[in-house]
Amino acid sequence: MATKQQTQTPPSETRIIAIYNQKGGCGKTTSAMELGGTIALRGYKTLIADLDPQQTATTWNGQASDEQPFPARVTNLHAMGPRFTNEIQKNVGDFDVIILDCPPAIASPIPWAALQIADLGIIPIIPVLDNVWASKEAKEIGLRAQREFNPSLQLRYLPSLVSRGRLFDHCMKVISDDPDISKFKTSISRRNAFPESQAYGATVHALASKSLAITEIENLATEVLELLGLPQRAGQAATRRKK
Ligand SMILES: Nc1ncnc2c1ncn2[C@@H]1O[C@H](COP(=O)(O)OP(=O)(O)OP(=O)(O)O)[C@@H](O)[C@H]1O
C-alpha cells in the first residue's frame, strides 16, 4: 500500500489492487474473484472488497459451502461508499493482498478513492470497439490518480472475454499500442468455466484439475505477483466440487 497525500495512510506491506472500468460486464468481478482466489491458493492472505451495489462478488462467495469456503475472504463494503477506505485501512496488516472490485461507474467516487490507495490498477477490457472507446475514461482517471496522488500506482489493461476474429485482433492491437498503459501478456478468454465457477462459490480450480481457464488465471497471478514484487509460490490444488 503506497503512502498517499490525501488519506495519510501509513506505509504497509499489504498490496492493494483496484479492478475498475467504466464499462459494465467487461469482467471486473470475474477477474477480482478468480485472481483473488488464485493468489489465496498460492498461500497469500487475500481479501476481496465488494464495492458494487450489484454485490456480485458477495453473492458468488455466498454460494460456497462451509466445508469448502471460497479461498479468499470476501467482504461487502458497497454501502460505505467512498468511506470504504477506512475499513480497508483497518484490514491493512491482516492481509497480504487486498483486491477492490469497483462498480461500473467512473463518475462515482469509488474508483477514484480505490486508485488513491492502490498499488496496481487493473482495467479489464473486452477487445471490441465499445469497450475500447469506453476505456478512455478509465485510462484518464488512472493516469490522473498517478499524477496527482499516487505516483507509484501501476496500471495495466487486462484483455477479458477474448474470442477470435478480425475485430478482436484489431482491438487487441489498439490496446497493445496504447503508449501510456501496458497490457498484461496474459489474456482471459471467453470460457464457460469462468461463469460456471460462480455456481460453486469457487474459482475455476474447483471445476477440473487441468483446464485452459486455470492456466490463464495462474499466468495472470504470476504476472500480478511479479508486478507487486511478491515472491511466486506454488499453488495448492483446490478440491474439485461435486456437480
Ligand atoms: N472469461 C469469461 N468467459 C465467459 N464468461 C465470462 C468471462 N468473464 C466474465 N464472464 C461473464 O460475463 C458477465 C460479466 O462479467 P463480470 O460480472 O465479471 O463483469 P463486471 O465487469 O464485473 O460487470 P459489472 O460491470 O456489471 O460489475 C458475467 O455473466 C460473467 O459470468
Ligand SMILES: [Mg+2]
Ligand atoms: Mg462486477
